[in-house]
Amino acid sequence: MRSVTKASIAYVATQARFALTSAQVFSRTDLVTDSERFYNSILELLFDPDEKEEVDQLLLWWNRQVFPLYADIERVPSKNSALARIRQKRAENRDRDNISDVVE
DSSP, rough: SOOOOOHHHEEEEEEEEHHOOOOOOOTTOOOTOOHHHHHHHHHHHHGGGGGGHHHHHHHHHHHHHOOTTSSSOOOOOOTHHHHHHHHHHHHHHHHHHHHHHHOO
């Protein structure tokens, strides 16, 4: 895990909620705490487009707390990494396809 996700926030919130109850066994189908419904409602909130700005700020805050070296920028692979070579080959193929489309 390299960053906090919406699902991980929902999961931790569900676990914390369970820990605060008197229930003896965790179950997603427990009718008293209704953990599955609680988890899904948290996810709904976190994926709500109207909440995007606040959720992005929340994710950034949690990422900085949990992963001190977290950077909110796209990681650029080294020039010789497999990922960099794959991206280079994909770009070359895309350029070749675009040129052949223009010639035809």
